[in-house]
Structure formats: structure tokens, C-alpha cells
Amino acid sequence: MEKLLSRFLEYVKIDTQSNPKSNTTPSTDKQWNLAKKLVTELHQIGMTEVTIDENAYIMASLPSNTKKEVPTIGFIAHFDTSPDFSGFNVRPKVIENYDGKDIVLNTTRNIVLSPDYFEDLRQYKGQTLITTDGTTLLGADDKAGVTEIITAMEYLIEHPEIEHGKIRIGFTPDEEIGRGAHKFDVSKFGAEWAYTMDGSQVGELEYENFNAAGATISIKGKSVHPGYAKNKMINAITLANTYLSLLPQNEVPEKTTGREGFFHVHHIEGTIENAQIELIIRDHDLEHFNARKELLNAIANKLNADFKEKVIGVEIKDQYRNMREKVEPVFHIVSIAEAAMQEVGITPIIKPIRGGTDGSQLSFMGLPCPNIFAGGHNFHGKYEYVPLESMQKAVEVIVKICELTARNRSKDE
16 A cells, blocks of 8 residues: 555645636646646556546546457546645654544644544544645645556556456546536546545535526615615625525525535625525436525515515526436446445445536546545545545445456446
8 A cells, every 4th residue: 555655645735726716728727737647657667548638637547458348438537636724835744543533734823633523533443644834734635536547557568467458537627616527528538437536525426516506696786875775775694694595494505414505695885785595406316406506586576575676686607417317328337336345344324515527527428437435534624534444445446346347348248
């Protein structure tokens, strides 16, 4: 696991934060620093058909080593990190033989990673943890996935006795800002199906995700001297508060779980004359998802009717769909991943994603793409960590999927 660890530590030290306000791809120039390194490394380990395009999308191949007709499959990860928390000057800490107690990430700032709060920590007692120093995120989302894919390909190259078909790998920029699949060339990738290595704890296997949309609520008020405002003033800030009060109060992220959908207000600003609410809509069920969008318009229509003029405008943009629709018809690709986990001693945890991945968009672009664990926890913040043993298990799962795909095809014949 030494090579796995050293490779991961190298990657996380390179700042690759994406930027939602940028219109370029990649959204930040610094993503090129890791992208170019990955291309060099893919050549070094012996991958073929290594390419990187003008938008930093990386693809490479591991040729088939069998005479059987085996489907070409792929593995995909993203190398950008979240703009939600600093990714500059990442200084990872390696905790060997974790004792199950509090981990002091930063003495000066009294930042502690505690199992009393993050209960998942307890299951990793005795393992090697990679954490932050309390001042940045770690970047296991998704540099752990990148590391695991490259390490698995290197292992297959070094062990030609493991029979497999052609394997394609892809690394994308800008997944954290929802654009990771936007310029992914599915035809060029040429795989029958793929897996994103972008989940969390060991065993996660996901083929359902939210239907997603973003909405902007624009409110137009009228500013009048407050002493003479009766029946004249329209306070956009107050109206924004009224609008929000008409949304279901229990259908928010902090009060929902599993397949329960929500409205999530993430930005609000305003003056008396103008206010704006930005929120996201999430639901696994397409009918419920559409009903949520209709509710946003219905609330606006009601308030506009109350004021007898259009004071509220609603703009909704769909973001991605539930990949279940595209994966279920080819469910054997989930079954292969499930069997691979079981063969390497992992109990699969099959559950819906309360979010989305590149895989959801890729599935609707013609590349069915379930999501597999990468091993990390507490993404996008200073408490992020990943057990080294979890990353090793992810490598083993990738290798086993390649092996089972070839083995299953031979059984079919």
C-alpha cells in the first residue's frame, strides 16, 4: 500500500479547486497542473491511447489480454476539488494504527476530529487514516478515486495472468461545480458501460441519484418613504421571507434522508426594491420532482395575484436526472460490481445517492455509469479523511470487476 499512499499524497498536495463563476473549461488553470501530471504517469505505467483534450479531459486504455470477445468497460473519476473549502496548501496527516480516539488536527486552532461526533471513525480503529491539518479540505473527493484507478491499472499491467477485456479510464475536471460530464466525449471513450469511483465508505454501490434543478426567485419591490408607505411600499426582503414561509418547512436537507426530497435555499440577498433567492430542488421520484418545480411557480403566482402585479419571477434550470432510469435496463453492470465486492470480502451497501455524480449525466449521454465507493468521509471540509485500507479495497474491487467481466462473458459463451 506504500505506492498507493505516496501517489495519493502527491495528488492532494496539488490545488485543483474548481470555480463555479468561471466560464472556461477547466474552470481554473490550476487544474492543469494535476491533469498534466496524470498524463505523464499514465504513460509511465504503460497505458495506451493516452489523450488529453483542450478542456483537460483525460482518457487512456489498457488493451485486452484475452482472445475472448469481452465488453469494453470504463472507470471514471474527477480531479477537481470543491470550491466550498480551501484546497490551497493541503498538508495531509497520516495517522497509523488509529487508536479510536480523538485526532487533533490542529493544536493552534483546537480543531479535533472526534468519533464522538463523526461516529464512522470508530470502524477504522487499527487502520491508517489520512486526514487534513484542519486548515483545508483533503481532496479525497475525488483524488482517492483517481489514485485507485491508476493503481488498479498498474496492478493489472504488472499481473498479466489476470484475464480482462479492454479497459478505458477517464479523468474529468469541474465535477464539483456540476460540469464534469458536460464535455466528456462518450463516443471517443468507447466503453459499453463504466463506473465512477466517487462514493464514500467501503461497500457503497449506487445506481440511483436525485433528479436535480436549480431555481432563482427574483423579487421586485417598491421603495417608498416608510412614514408614507401604507398601501404603497412593497418590501422585497419581506416578500422573500413570505415566499420562503410557503415552502414545506420540513422538506429541507437537515430534516430529510434516504429517498426523501427537499428544497435547499443556499443564497439570499436583497434590498427593499430587489431581492433574490437561489435554491436547489432534489427528489429521487420524477413525479415528485416535477411537483416541486410546479410548487415554486404556484407560490409566485399566488403572491403576484395578491399584489395584482408581477412582483415575483421564477427561473428553473434542470441540472441532472436519476440515472436509475438508464441503469436498470442493463442491471447486470450493478450485479458485476456487487459480486466483485463480495469476492474481495466486502459487504455491498446498495443505496440511493443523496446528490449526483458525473455518472448520472453520463448515463443519459449513453454511458450507463453506477457509482462505487472511493473510501473517504466528510468531503468538502476540514474534517475530511480517508482510510488507506479503504482505498486498497477500492483498488481490489476495480481489478475484480475487470476480471469478472471477462469471466462472465466466457460463461455466456
